Amino acid sequence: MLALEVEGLRKRYGDLVAVDDISFGVASGELFGILGPNGAGKTTTLEMIEGLRRPDAGRITILGLDALRRRRRVQERIGVQLQAQALWPDLTVSETLRLFAALYRRRIPLPTLLERFALADKAGALVKHLSGGQKQRLAVATALVNDPDIVFLDEPTTGLDPQARLSFWELITQMRTEGKTVILTTHYMDEAEALCERVAIMDHGHIIALDSPREMVRSLQFENTIEAQLEGEVQMEALADLPAVRRVRRGDGTYFLHTNDVAASLAGLMQLAGRDGFAVQGLQVRTATLEDVFISLTGRRLRD
Amino acid sequence: MRGFVRLVVAQATLLRRNVSYWIPTLGLAIIVMMVFGWLFQVGTQAFSLGIVDEDRSEASSALVQAFDGLENVETKEGSRSHELNALDDGDRAAVVIIPKGFQAALAEGRSTLDVRYDASNPVRTSYASATVEAVVDGFNTRLAGESGPVIIQRQDVGTHRVEYIDFLTPGQAGLTLLWGALLGGAVFITGWREMGILRRLGVTPLRPAVLIASQGASLALLSFVQVAIIFLVGRLAFGVTIHGSYLLLAATLLLGIVCMLALGYIIGSFLHTLTSASAVANLLAFPMMFLGGSWFPSDSAPAFLQPVIRAIPLTHLNEALRAIVNQGDGLGDIWWNWLVLAAWGAAGYVISLRVFRWQ
Numbered sequence: 001m002l003a004l005e006v007e008g009l010r011k012r013y014g015d016l017v018a019v020d021d022i023s024f025g026v027a028s029g030e031l032f033g034i035l036g037p038n039g040a041g042k043t044t045t046l047e048m049i050e051g052l053r054r055p056d057a058g059r060i061t062i063l064g065l066d067a068l069r070r071r072r073r074v075q076e077r078i079g080v081q082l083q084a085q086a087l088w089p090d091l092t093v094s095e096t097l098r099l100f101a102a103l104y105r106r107r108i109p110l111p112t113l114l115e116r117f118a119l120a121d122k123a124g125a126l127v128k129h130l131s132g133g134q135k136q137r138l139a140v141a142t143a144l145v146n147d148p149d150i151v152f153l154d155e156p157t158t159g160l161d162p163q164a165r166l167s168f169w170e171l172i173t174q175m176r177t178e179g180k181t182v183i184l185t186t187h188y189m190d191e192a193e194a195l196c197e198r199v200a201i202m203d204h205g206h207i208i209a210l211d212s213p214r215e216m217v218r219s220l221q222f223e224n225t226i227e228a229q230l231e232g233e234v235q236m237e238a239l240a241d242l243p244a245v246r247r248v249r250r251g252d253g254t255y256f257l258h259t260n261d262v263a264a265s266l267a268g269l270m271q272l273a274g275r276d277g278f279a280v281q282g283l284q285v286r287t288a289t290l291e292d293v294f295i296s297l298t299g300r301r302l303r304d
Numbered sequence: 305m306r307g308f309v310r311l312v313v314a315q316a317t318l319l320r321r322n323v324s325y326w327i328p329t330l331g332l333a334i335i336v337m338m339v340f341g342w343l344f345q346v347g348t349q350a351f352s353l354g355i356v357d358e359d360r361s362e363a364s365s366a367l368v369q370a371f372d373g374l375e376n377v378e379t380k381e382g383s384r385s386h387e388l389n390a391l392d393d394g395d396r397a398a399v400v401i402i403p404k405g406f407q408a409a410l411a412e413g414r415s416t417l418d419v420r421y422d423a424s425n426p427v428r429t430s431y432a433s434a435t436v437e438a439v440v441d442g443f444n445t446r447l448a449g450e451s452g453p454v455i456i457q458r459q460d461v462g463t464h465r466v467e468y469i470d471f472l473t474p475g476q477a478g479l480t481l482l483w484g485a486l487l488g489g490a491v492f493i494t495g496w497r498e499m500g501i502l503r504r505l506g507v508t509p510l511r512p513a514v515l516i517a518s519q520g521a522s523l524a525l526l527s528f529v530q531v532a533i534i535f536l537v538g539r540l541a542f543g544v545t546i547h548g549s550y551l552l553l554a555a556t557l558l559l560g561i562v563c564m565l566a567l568g569y570i571i572g573s574f575l576h577t578l579t580s581a582s583a584v585a586n587l588l589a590f591p592m593m594f595l596g597g598s599w600f601p602s603d604s605a606p607a608f609l610q611p612v613i614r615a616i617p618l619t620h621l622n623e624a625l626r627a628i629v630n631q632g633d634g635l636g637d638i639w640w641n642w643l644v645l646a647a648w649g650a651a652g653y654v655i656s657l658r659v660f661r662w663q
Contacts, residue, residue, distance in 0.1 A: 050507045051506070052506050072509040103505075103509060
């Protein structure tokens with residue numbers, strides 16, 4: 001059964017088409033990611049699904065219910081963590097959780113929540129005195145007070161330190177093992193790759209790719225990417241003809257050489273630099289990731 | 305319902321912890337009462353009243369007698385020139401001149417008294433004029449039984465003697481509601497919107513009407529506490545008595561809160577940043593504060609301002625509060641004030657619910 005089904009969703013703000021006719025489905029129990037640069041339309045898409053914005057066109061079906069018509073029924077069964085940390089600084093942790101719990105018919109007992117999000121010893125602390133990671137955990141806890149069937153997380157790890165991020169990933173995986181459907185947006189490649197079973201890549205309001213991260217990388221047909229900062233006269237054709245290079249893309253002063261044999265391609269690049277007289281200012285070699293999927297689809301990096 | 309109760313509790317907690325919000329409003333109210341109360345306490349001190357009887361008739365001496373034995377009033381009888389000189393020197397708060405032919409005119413149904421006040425001390429003057437009118441009123445009432453027509457009719461003096469602090473205390477209560485609820489309504493909703501909390505609540509099954517009602521209820525709770533403290537200070541420090549029904553007073557206060565809150569919500573619905581909303585709320589509250597007659601009566605304001613004054617909800621709130629507190633009036637006397645407040649409140653909620661946005 002599909003937990004979420006979106007068909008022909010569209011939203012425009014004045015002249016800007018924020019979300020342009022997107023359709024996708026998320027299976028029950030799936031961990032689904034929406035990946036894309038800032039302004040790609042990820043948040044607008046989520047907001048329409050969550051009932052915060054009305055789409056200009058399209059249909060949203062959540063747990064078999066028409067989400068646009070039965071908004072409150074749907075909101076009863078979903079949990080949402082928003083991008084901004086929207087919490088009252090002057091309420092305590094348990095006051096906050098009790099307040100959110102009171103808004104729903106179905107509730108998880110407070111001690112269980114506190115325990116699970118490692119907030120038990122902070123139950124009486126004011127929100128403004130919590131650390132960034134604790135606040136983030138509380139924000140997600142508020143999204144789970146009603147034991148939702150679907151959880152929406154909007155850029156949940158943005159601004160967290162690496163350790164907090166890792167423990168957060170554990171929380172998300174745990175939701176997944178409980179059988180909840182989790183839908184998250186992120187602009188972190190590694191996050192999408194590590195967590196999500198399937199990923200939709202969004203750019204300029206469109207879904208430009210939708211598959212499992214592994215399949216996406218495999219479809220690239222190369223294993224590594226050489227990122228080279230080159231200065232001087234550089235012939236794109238010459239780069240493309242280098243040994244083992246499958247594809248060349250050019251960003252802002254950076255050239256992306258997608259290759260199956262790093263050593264051969266690098267040696268060729270150095271030779272070419274000597275022959276054509278351009279300078280190699282910087283080099284970086286890495287295994288192909290979702291970032292390369294994005295680059296190969298758009299010619300841009302995700303974080304630009 | 306559960307959500308409503310939790311929201312009220314949470315917001316009351318937030319308000320209580322937000323000391324910088326409620327301490328200044330309450331502190332200001334108490335300081336104003338202390339300062340004005342003591343500053344204008346003249347009214348409670350004895351003052352002298354000069355009486356000039358130029359008629360020397362039965363009627364005139366009956367009137368002179370009526371001034372005798374008043375609490376805090378020292379009556380002096382003398383010639384016109386002597387008493388007017390004393391008035392000039394500030395030794396009399398007022399001089400009542402009973403002109404020649406007073407009794408004769410009275411017999412014909414109309415007679416006049418010449419009352420001169422010392423204009424240099426408005427508070428003492430208002431007290432003196434209230435006293436003179438009360439005495440003349442009483443004189444008229446007694447007379448009405450015998451010789452019929454009432455002679456001098458100036459304005460109604462309350463059944464209870466009203467001193468400035470009695471006038472001020474309900475006015476200050478009204479003003480505190482204005483600041484608390486108007487500013488609260490405008491600022492909290494925009495503050496929550498700015499912090500993204502409204503958005504967060506927008507993805508829950510919570511209805512906007514429940515949110516708005518719960519905010520109203522918690523602000524009402526706070527305002528009740530503040531007003532109770534104000535009346536308590538009035539009572540303990542200055543002996544201000546509430547003559548009317550406490551229930552009616554509470555109901556009027558609640559109506560006032562609902563109305564002011566609604567005005568705040570209109571501001572909050574149209575202005576989406578905290579600073580602009582609080583600026584506009586202040587912009588509205590300040591003229592209301594002065595025109596609404598909280599500290600000084602607004603009856604004497606120029607005629608072109610009167611329509612504005614009559615339209616201001618604070619005017620009606622103050623009038624209703626004073627009628628209950630000072631005169632012991634019932635709903636029959638203040639229904640019009642209630643109606644105006646209710647109309648403002650209803651308009652405010654209709655508008656703010658129509659333009660309400662979670663983000």
